Amino acid sequence: MNEDELDRMCVERCLAGETNAFEGILDRYERPVYNAIVRMGADTEEARDLCQQVFVKAFQHLDSYDPTRKFFSWLYRVAINETINAIRAHRTWEPLSDAMRTASANPEEAMEQAEQQHEMQRALVALDVKYRLAIIVRHFLQLSYDEAAEVLSVPVKTVKSRLFTARQMLREILEDGRAR
Amino acid sequence: MLDDDELTRRLEAMPVAEPPAELRSGIMAAVDSVWVRASARGVRAKARTHTAARHWLTATWAAAAVLVLVFFLAYPRHEPADVAGTMAPRWPVVDRIANDRATLVVTRRGEFYALEAVINGARPVTAAIAWDEKTLAPTGVSLGFDASFRKDQVSFTLRNPQQRAGVIVRRLSRATTADIRVSVDNQEILRAAVPLD
Numbered sequence: 001m002n003e004d005e006l007d008r009m010c011v012e013r014c015l016a017g018e019t020n021a022f023e024g025i026l027d028r029y030e031r032p033v034y035n036a037i038v039r040m041g042a043d044t045e046e047a048r049d050l051c052q053q054v055f056v057k058a059f060q061h062l063d064s065y066d067p068t069r070k071f072f073s074w075l076y077r078v079a080i081n082e083t084i085n086a087i088r089a090h091r092t093w094e095p096l097s098d099a100m101r102t103a104s105a106n107p108e109e110a111m112e113q114a115e116q117q118h119e120m121q122r123a124l125v126a127l128d129v130k131y132r133l134a135i136i137v138r139h140f141l142q143l144s145y146d147e148a149a150e151v152l153s154v155p156v157k158t159v160k161s162r163l164f165t166a167r168q169m170l171r172e173i174l175e176d177g178r179a180r
Numbered sequence: 181m182l183d184d185d186e187l188t189r190r191l192e193a194m195p196v197a198e199p200p201a202e203l204r205s206g207i208m209a210a211v212d213s214v215w216v217r218a219s220a221r222g223v224r225a226k227a228r229t230h231t232a233a234r235h236w237l238t239a240t241w242a243a244a245a246v247l248v249l250v251f252f253l254a255y256p257r258h259e260p261a262d263v264a265g266t267m268a269p270r271w272p273v274v275d276r277i278a279n280d281r282a283t284l285v286v287t288r289r290g291e292f293y294a295l296e297a298v299i300n301g302a303r304p305v306t307a308a309i310a311w312d313e314k315t316l317a318p319t320g321v322s323l324g325f326d327a328s329f330r331k332d333q334v335s336f337t338l339r340n341p342q343q344r345a346g347v348i349v350r351r352l353s354r355a356t357t358a359d360i361r362v363s364v365d366n367q368e369i370l371r372a373a374v375p376l377d
Contacts, residue, residue, distance in 0.1 A: 038197035139191045
């Protein structure tokens with residue numbers, strides 16, 4: 001049974017009243033959704049609350065999911081809409097805290113790696129939301145252009161052009177940061 | 181200037197942020213609280229996909245509608261005295277406070293509490309449940325479509341008598357009671373110190 005079939009089965013079971021089947025959805029999507037929210041710029045606490053809000057909303061609207069489509073596209077669309085609403089409603093998110101950084105065995109390498117990651121997150125958060133989303137769906141959710149277009153509700157060529165612009169802007173921001 | 185490959189390498193080197201351990205239990209607690217609504221929708225969703233089932237359900241609904249109509253015509257309408265428990269999560273009741281304008285039912289599972297307010301009177305109405313943000317934090321809304329969140333309050337537009345304002349909150353501090361306020365159109369109508377232990 002592939003992931004799509006597993007997803008549909010979980011949805012069917014949830015709709016039939018078997019709430020615990022939602023654990024199957026969480027097994028596959030809790031991590032990528034949380035990570036995408038964090039990469040959008042939320043801090044740990046905001047990401048936790050927002051991630052919960054996304055899954056509860058998805059659960060409440062499971063009957064609007066069209067089983068002929070891929071479940072993850074639908075779920076990621078819910079996540080993106082909720083995240084955009086949160087950004088608009090509340091705040092400018094700040095770059096991640098140090099707790100999110102990884103460590104390497106070599107301290108110098110670890111420091112450089114952490115610095116690069118911090119700069120990258122800062123650059124990501126500096127992007128306009130639509131460009132940030134293009135990067136997130138392609139690089140962090142690892143969707144194809146077609147899937148990204150479906151999730152973002154835009155044509156494939158728009159995804160490609162946003163991605164091109166986003167990468168260009170990221171380069172400029174990172175270069176500016178290094179020059180300072 | 182960074183080349184394309186280097187940029188991709190840096191993006192892919194970004195660590196995956198791990199969700200906190202309590203996230204899943206919070207989601208499942210909130211999901212439990214919307215079970216009544218989801219299961220009712222489930223019947224409709226399944227009906228869309230199976231023609232035979234849809235016809236059977238249509239006939240059943242029609243028969244049920246006729247029976248309900250006959251019942252309401254034959255008997256005078258009165259509200260049940262205790263409707264609050266029917267939509268609240270099926271968790272143990274911690275407290276139930278009522279006055280002539282509202283009933284607040286508090287249920288608990290672990291560190292999560294469901295606060296549900298049944299508001300008496302006309303609809304539509306804007307109802308709010310508020311708490312001390314140092315004691316509790318909102319983690320989910322059981323009736324979330326017309327709801328808006330703040331750290332210390334959730335407000336709802338209730339459009340018919342069957343809708344109630346419900347919210348799941350997580351305990352933040354070691355406080356033994358939480359001050360919960362229910363208001364309608366910005367006027368407090370019920371206040372209670374709810375035990376947390």
